[in-house]
Amino acid sequence: MAGLSSFIYNTFLRRNVTMLGTVFVSAFAMQLAFDTASQRTWDSINKGRQWKDIKHAYIQKPEEDEDEE
Amino acid sequence: MPALANSTRAIARSWTAHSLPVARAGCSAMQTRNVSEVHATSSFDSPFKGVGSSTKIPSFGAYRRKASGEDGPKMFQYFMVGTMGALASLGAKATVQDFLVNMSASADVLAQAKVEVDLAAIPEGKNVIIKWRGKPVFIRHRTEDEIKEAEDTKWEALRDPEPDSQRVKKPEWLIMLGVCTHLGCVPIGEAGDFGGWFCPCHGSHYDISGRIRKGPAPLNLEVPEYDFPEDGTVVIG
Numbered sequence: 001m002a003g004l005s006s007f008i009y010n011t012f013l014r015r016n017v018t019m020l021g022t023v024f025v026s027a028f029a030m031q032l033a034f035d036t037a038s039q040r041t042w043d044s045i046n047k048g049r050q051w052k053d054i055k056h057a058y059i060q061k062p063e064e065d066e067d068e069e
Numbered sequence: 070m071p072a073l074a075n076s077t078r079a080i081a082r083s084w085t086a087h088s089l090p091v092a093r094a095g096c097s098a099m100q101t102r103n104v105s106e107v108h109a110t111s112s113f114d115s116p117f118k119g120v121g122s123s124t125k126i127p128s129f130g131a132y133r134r135k136a137s138g139e140d141g142p143k144m145f146q147y148f149m150v151g152t153m154g155a156l157a158s159l160g161a162k163a164t165v166q167d168f169l170v171n172m173s174a175s176a177d178v179l180a181q182a183k184v185e186v187d188l189a190a191i192p193e194g195k196n197v198i199i200k201w202r203g204k205p206v207f208i209r210h211r212t213e214d215e216i217k218e219a220e221d222t223k224w225e226a227l228r229d230p231e232p233d234s235q236r237v238k239k240p241e242w243l244i245m246l247g248v249c250t251h252l253g254c255v256p257i258g259e260a261g262d263f264g265g266w267f268c269p270c271h272g273s274h275y276d277i278s279g280r281i282r283k284g285p286a287p288l289n290l291e292v293p294e295y296d297f298p299e300d301g302t303v304v305i306g
Binding site (some may be wrong): 005009019026 | 140143144146152154155156158159162163
């Protein structure tokens with residue numbers, strides 16, 4: 001435990017540059033995780049009600065990939 | 070007269086002499102009480118004499134970390150600071166992005182700005198004029214002879230020297246804006262001295278690659294951005 005925490009401290013937190021880099025990279029990762037999780041939650045709540053769920057019933061051809069959902 | 074003065078002096082003295090013992094008694098009572106509390110000596114002594122140091126330092130042992138080393142709290146503090154910074158930068162980024170996205174073109178505008186054309190409907194050797202962003206676009210399905218003619222032209226000596234390979238992505242499809250580079254008229258297809266386009270306004274002649282060959286126009290016909298996402302269709306824009 002002590003070895004791990006000191007490793008983390010020396011690797012990421014000791015220098016300001018690496019600390020800032022860690023912070024921004026983790027902000028990016030947090031945004032990605034938050035967006036994905038909220039999108040998935042929204043989709044599960046509105047399952048069967050969105051256009052991408054009922055699209056196949058109205059469009060026979062498998063084209064129209066340009067459409068945003 | 071001197072006798073009277075003497076008598077009054079004696080009265081005054083005796084009066085003060087009478088009143089004095091009361092004050093003296095109170096004084097002595099106070100003094101004896103103080104002295105009896107500490108020491109029985111007559112001179113002043115410090116009331117804290119013999120007590121030792123009056124400063125008591127309380128023990129902080131209950132608040133001290135049991136484990137040795139300071140890595141744990143340091144890590145915790147840096148972790149909290151870093152998490153706070155990450156959340157703050159996330160919020161700032163989202164705010165700025167919202168404003169910037171607000172300024173960019175919306176999805177319907179972008180969808181209108183592109184035109185998809187079915188190329189299978191255009192036979193060889195025919196022109197098609199479509200409207201794209203309010204301007205005409207010429208699509209020419211060139212024949213083999215026309216391709217050969219366009220590529221064999223000595224383009225180095227032209228007014229706006231440009232090889233045919235720079236103007237087309239697929240040699241059989243010539244796609245360009247139908248706006249004369251002189252004053253913006255729309256040229257007529259399959260006309261002119263060079264088998265291409267002819268602008269009726271001031272007599273500019275374009276060849277089968279859309280290059281200016283004769284007349285007042287300074288530049289070749291402009292080629293828009295286009296792409297062939299699959300065989301048989303072209304997306305302009």
